[in-house]
Amino acid sequence: MHNGRFGRGSPRVRRVVAGIAPVLCLLATAAAWALPSRRLMPAVFRADRVYLECAATHGGTLRFYTDTGGAMVIAAPALARLGLQPRTPADPTLRAQLGRGARVIAMQSLGLAAPIPLAHAPMVAVPAMRQLPGWPPQGDGILGQAWFAGHVWTWNYPAKRLWLDLPGRAPEGARAVPLGFPVDAQGRRIDDFPRIVVRIAGKSVPLLLDTGAETYLTRAALAQLRAGGPRLRATSMIIASLFERWHREHPGWRIIRQAQAGTMAAMIEVPRVRVAGLRVGPVWFTERPDANFLKVMSSMTSAPVYGSLGGNALRDLRMTIDYPRARAWFMRGR
CATH class of the missing domain: 2.40.70 (Cathepsin D, subunit A; domain 1)
Structure with missing residues (x-):
């Protein structure tokens, strides 16, 4: 993003x-x-x-x-x-x-x-x-x-x-959450950028549900990751003001400075994220300027978003998005 x-x-x-x-x-x-x-x-x-x-x-x-x-x-x-x-x-x-x-x-x-x-x-x-x-x-x-x-x-x-997938059928055993999509005054869909609310550190955080969110790590950042892996990978993203608040309130959360090639953006490791009540994590969030989401992306979503939830948060899950009904279902993947 x-x-x-x-x-x-x-x-x-x-x-x-x-x-x-x-x-x-x-x-x-x-x-x-x-x-x-x-x-x-x-x-x-x-x-x-x-x-x-x-x-x-x-x-x-x-x-x-x-x-x-x-x-x-x-x-x-x-x-x-x-x-x-x-x-x-x-x-x-x-x-x-x-x-x-x-x-x-x-x-x-x-x-x-x-x-x-x-x-x-x-x-x-x-x-x-x-x-x-x-x-x-x-x-x-x-x-x-x-x-x-x-x-x-x-x-x-x-x-x-x-x-x-087939429409009109909820996945058995999955947990449902509503998605937000922007509509006009007549209730017609304007855009199809899905907005989801997750829980982080006991607080609700609205995010773009963003399967394409990605980063390209600097070599120094890759060397600091315990799990290794490729430099080009999925990420989640968060606005700078919330990034800094997390850092102040949770000094134990790991931070890697100058983590993203090209932008030199930092990233922070959030130990737990709750998606539809399911606990996932740890999840790395890449820092983005506030305006990227609060001004640009939020103008195309149903309400403001503070970042995006990417594939690195979804890697253990099976996710169904029903665009016509504006709902998503999540369960442990199998």
Whole structure:
């Protein structure tokens, strides 16, 4: 969230769908409720982050990063491999949101052979799939909130499986929590960034439910982690003011300064987080400027959020998000 130029960092790109979201939501919801059976996605889980690997009828394979808190993005080299050209948005509102020189392409134009749903929102063409200079490339594109919208999804993190699930059925034995989505004065969904409230140190903390939240650790930070692992990994995020309050109130919580490559942001280890009453942790939270969430992200959620809950907090859980009914279910993964 808010690390780079696209997906997690650009309000302009994030708002690609905002002006047409009510129509897209209706279309996607209708498609979800017509689903005949649950469908296993061609997903690859890496360090609690989820990619889809999809064969294209034009030839080759496209690798998409999936991100409930991100935008619809595709890299120019991927389009070149497919022999496709993005276009200037025809819709003037979309052109104004994206800015001069922006180019988009319909997801349907990619010719994906894999049985995955197609978002009605356009994909924004970007030069390369890097969040920040010096970060490694992250596949060919991002499937963001507009791709998840209108469907029911189940992430089984321990089993490393992502399902497009059947609607209207609560997972047996799971714990339910409401999700917040922004709506207009008529009650119509404006955006599909899910807001969840968790408990940390006995207090409620509202967060973006953000399966794509990630960080790229400095080598010095990686060396301080007991568990080791890759530098590019899932993270959770928290605003700087709450980060510092946690540090004051809980001096025993471990902090690593200059932990994130590119931003030199610190991170703090929260021993326990309660998600739907289930205890998870310890969970590392990366520090982000207050404005990133209180001004930018909170303008696209149902109420203010103070950070994001990422895959590193979900790694032991099975999570189902029902977008049409604005609910999520959690249980220990199996």
